[in-house]
Amino acid sequence: MATFLVEGGNSLKGSLTPQGAKNEALQVICAVLLTQEDVTIENIPEISDVLQLIEILKGLGVQAERIQKGTYRFNAANVNIDFLKTETYAKQAASLRGSVMIIGPLLARFGRGFIPQPGGDKIGRRRVDTHFTGLQKLGAKFTFDAQHKWYSIEAKKLKGAYMLLDEASVTGTANIVMAAVLADGTTTVYNAACEPYVQQLCKMLVSMGAQISGIGSNLLTVTGVGALKGCSHRILPDMIEVGSFIGLAAMTASDITIKNVGAEHLGIIPASFRRLGIKVEQHNDDLVVKDTQHYEIENYIDGSIMSISDAPWPGLTPDLLSVFLVVATQAKGSVLIHQKMFESRLFFVDKLIDMGAQIILCDPHRATVIGLNRENSLRGTKMTSPDIRAGIALLIAALSAKGKSSIDNIEQIDRGYENIEGRLQQIGAKITRK
Missing domain, CATH: 3.65.10.10 (Enolpyruvate transferase domain)
Structure with a gap:
């Protein structure tokens, strides 16, 4: 210590x-899981939480190349979902609350995801209900192992839906939007968080080929597409x-x-x-x-x-x-x-x-x-x-x-x-x- x-x-x-903004970095780095193509992100803060998330992605098989200080190139063409069942992943994800945002992209692209109860700051209750309730609205099946505090979620194919979030959760909104961009049909998210972090994530997704309207407001409309491409993005x-x-x-x-x-x-x-x-x-x-x-x-x-x-x-x-x-x-x-x-x-x-x-x-x-x-x-x-x-x-x-x-x-x-x-x-x- x-x-x-x-x-x-x-x-x-x-x-x-x-x-660079930590909270934005955690979101946009998770978003690289949505495409097989290269994603370059600039102005990444090289702080322990962000570096730990990058290590989790590496464990999943994502190639992460540090081009220069604060600039990384990611490629998630060869993701190994089985890594989610390892003890290494369990320890890494349990100590990093931001790791919960890999669930939306993994569910959208691979149909399943697993995560232990997220850790992070000891600042009181930080529930994740909004994340999973929103994903269930998209057609996912959610289970929680209370004994081992382990979340799992799966869906053969997500379908767009209307949802009114019970709280304007920043990470919850991010997870739902990242899942919705590859879902069939249109998803409407009301009471969405509209922090600059979420706006930046949405703009990055649009540059990858996603269809999102209402960016900057608390009413987001996402029309699903078949696949996303690579992009370059700079963090605020x-x-x-x-x-x-x-x-x-x-x-x-x-x-x-x-x-x-x-x-x-x-x-x-x-x-x-x-x-x-x-x-x-x-x-x-x-x-x-x-x-x-x-x-x-x-x-x-x-x-x-x-x-x-x-x-x-x-x-x-x-x-x-x-x-x-x-x-x-x-x-x-x-x-x-x-x-x-x-x-x-x-x-x-x-x-x-x-x-x-x-x-x-x-x-x-x-x-x-x-x-x-x-x-x-x-x-x-x-x-x-x-x-x-x-x-x-x-x-x-x-x-x-x-x-x-x-x-x-x-x-x-x-x-x-x-x-x-x-x-x-x-x-x-x-x-x-x-």
């Missing part, structure tokens, strides 16, 4: 460039990293330029940080964060305390709520952070309280933050990263804190952020990996 050693309280200066900048870097600049009172952010795909992320009083300026496709020594949280028009909560796109992504919470600890004013989707994601606040933050954990979903207005700095302490997003939030807190901190279990951070210590060192952060 690796550890970050951090000497906090230092102002940073310079520029950072976000990596990671909006979660962009938001993390905005929060880093604010907490460390730094002037930081975030380069090539894909601004048109950031939604309300910059505006939400501005509600905390942070000055975020857009210069072409760059974001400049400056004058962050003091920032004041807005109130609602009637004077009541503002709340920041997650919501399906185009609402605020839940993956940034941990960062917003940390940033609020040094603001002037108070804010209610409402994490609606996952009931365990706010439990890391006990470490922030140990560091001197004023936070009231109301319940598993809500926390009230009373900003310190930099009158008192956070104190360095020993911490453990519980998941990817809480891990980066704790790292930001440590970099702003007075004194030294250590963060254990940083493999969780590595799952979502590539070479984060190296990139932060280049702008003046005192951080080492042990």
